[in-house]
Amino acid sequence: MKLRYIVLTIVLILIILAISYAALQKKVETTPITSPTETPLPTSKERIVVYAYRDTITGIDPSIEFDTGIVILSNVYEPLLYYDPIKNEFKPALAISWNKVNETAWIFNLRKNVKFHDGTYLTSEAVRFSILRSKLIYEEKGIGPGWIWNCLEDIFIVNETSILFKLKYPVPIPLIVSSAYGAYIYSPNLLRYANASDMIDEKIRLWFEAGNDVGSGPYKIELYKPESEVVLRKFEDWWGWDIVNNSKAPEIVVIKIVEEPASQELGLLDGSIHIATNVAKANINRLLNQGYKIINQTTFHNYILMFNAKRWPTNITDFRKAVLYAVPWNKVIEFAFQGFAKEASGLIPYGYPGYVENLRYEYNVTKAKEILEKLNISNTKLELVITSGYEEEERFASLLKSSLNQLGIDVEIVALPWEQVKEKGVAVWRNPDDAPHMIINDWWPTYPTPYDYLYILHSADIEWNWSGYTNPEYDELIDTAFQLEGIDYDKAIEIYNKAQKVVFDDAIAISIADSIQPYIYDPDRVLIRDEALNPLYMFVIFFQYVEVVS
The missing domain is CATH 3.90.76.10 (Dipeptide-binding Protein; Domain 1)
Incomplete structure (x- = not known):
């Protein structure tokens, strides 16, 4: 009898547990709990694209952001x-x-x-x-x-x-x-x-930077971790879906911050990345032989070498010229950029409004030596700041270091994350000796005007004028040209050209090369339509024009 009661009790307990478990399962299924800071897991049926980008996202306030946040903003707003x-x-x-x-x-x-x-x-x-x-x-x-x-x-x-x-x-x-x-x-x-x-209340910027958005674009922000990952979700009510006519557009876009080229390549190979932007150039052909595809985008994106005009000895114009004569320009495209660039002239990229031909320094070590002897400068040390993970900057820096070393100039190369590079750049206005002698800034336009490239040397631009360059003549030239654009465009271009000659003669900043951007992708996973890319804005992909094929 006692055994019978024990058995009945155990059965009753099992029934109660089963009922409780079923109820709990039903509750979980009908009322999922999600944290506002965590990404809800996509279903297995959702179309997902993973895009590898190499820089931390610097912000997503659509009125303030003026840097890498464009990769996000262009899809949300x-x-x-x-x-x-x-x-x-x-x-x-x-x-x-x-x-x-x-x-x-x-x-x-x-x-x-x-x-x-x-x-x-x-x-x-x-x-x-x-x-x-x-x-x-x-x-x-x-x-x-x-x-x-x-x-x-x-x-x-x-x-x-x-x-x-x-x-x-x-x-x-x-x-x-x-x-x-x-x-x-x-x-x-x-x-x-x-x-x-x-x-203009600061609360608005903070609200945006908490990962919120109120745009109208094809994607909305679902997760915002600017140093590691941003997740976008398809906005079903976007007005343009019928026009785009892409039934295979991704429902989830994951933008992963992957600085190292080797890590981006590994992600392609193991399938965790579908589109890569920063694979070691030397390995691209091997990836293509393995079935990956490439889009080489000719861009208006260039790399600008800027000199500190407020720190000795780069505050001396002739010294800056000696450095530029010492650059083996004939090796820059093939060695530093491994063929993924065009030869630069002045500050403005080829094909962009205001481009001027023949604003280049020749490679002339003899002339560089003569200038240095005249200045009586030798056995000096310069600091060059570049962005870590930027293969082209690293290779250019090594080229410059080797060349200047032959002239008795030692170059200390300091590679930093992009945000720290910016801090080093603007330091020229606080304490010039805390800013490097030389720094590389990569630039792409705000909108198509020569003023955009030339304003980074305007004395009023303390955010991007990392040279600390102040030249009232130059400021007046570009300001005048800017206001003439809507009245007499040809005259405006003529004045812009004159301003570029002033900068060239002052040897304060010069473009190293005009970049060609390779996008490496897995054709078994995605198809990138022509409309997905815009040469004005490098690294921006309009994901409504990307097709997820598997």
Whole structure:
């Protein structure tokens, strides 16, 4: 009898446990628990693309970010127009039509029924808010790309879907509104979300940097870990899906920060990376023989060697010239870039507005020696800062070190993560002796104007003028040319060319090479349409044009 009760008790307990387990399973299935800081695991049926990028993401505030955040922002936010520099044509984005009223007034008509990621709709007020915030932050705090709106007097709302840009002076405004920096449109409701008092309140930037977004683009931010990984999820209500007509577009985009070329290559080989941007150039042919594919993108991205104009001995113009004469320029493309670049001239890349031919220093060791003897400079040491993981910079630095060593100049090469490189660069304005003698900055445009490349040496640009260069003549030349672009473009180009000659003669900064960017990808996993790339913005992939094939 006692045994019977024991058996019945055990059976009863098992039944209760089974019922409890079933209930618990049902609860888990119907009310999944997700942390706001963790990525919900994608289902096995979701189309996923993993893209390897080599730099930490520097920010995602669409009005302030002026650097690597473009890789994210270009998929999450949209400008009024897109511009194709190769075809020299505009493509409607959030604006479907535009016309010039007079030399200083333009009207843009907005696309209807465009949803932001918060479910609200695009309006003229959203456009005005977004652009004025970029402008005001730059004017009040001196940060971000808001200088592109210096031409703007105000924006007037005509109706819910039409806006009027009133300009201070004539400019090619369609080019400016197509910028991938400082021209993105987003929901003004973020004032409430961030509990901000006004549009330049620091709370807004912090709200964005916490991984939030209110864009209208094809993807929205799901996870934001800027030093390691960013996850984007397809925005099903994006207005453009029918136009793109890509049923195989990724539902999940994982942007992995992978600095080392060897790690990117390994990721390709083990299948954890589908598109790589920074594989060792010497290994590319081997990968192609294994069935991987390559897209070589000719870009307007260049590498600029900048000299510290405030620290001895690079504060001496003739010394800087001696260094440039000592560079074996005939070896730069094949050795440093291993063929993935074009020969540079001046500061502006080939094919870009304002490019000038023959602004190059020849390789002439004899002339370099003569200058150094005249200056009575020998047995000195220079510091060169480069970005770690940038193979082309590392190889150029070794080339320069070897050449200068023959002249009695020792070069200490300091490789740092990109964020620390920037800190070293801006140090020239605080304490020039804390900044390196030389530093390499890679640059791509804000929007197609020569001013963009030349402004990085303007005395007012303490964010990117890592030379500490101050030349009132130069500043006036490029400022004058910029204001002439909408009035007499040919005259503006003529003045820009003169400004480049000033910089060349001062030997303060020079482009090392115009980059060709290889994208290595697994064709068994993805197909990259032509529209996915834009030569203006290196490393940007518009993922709505990528097809997941398996």
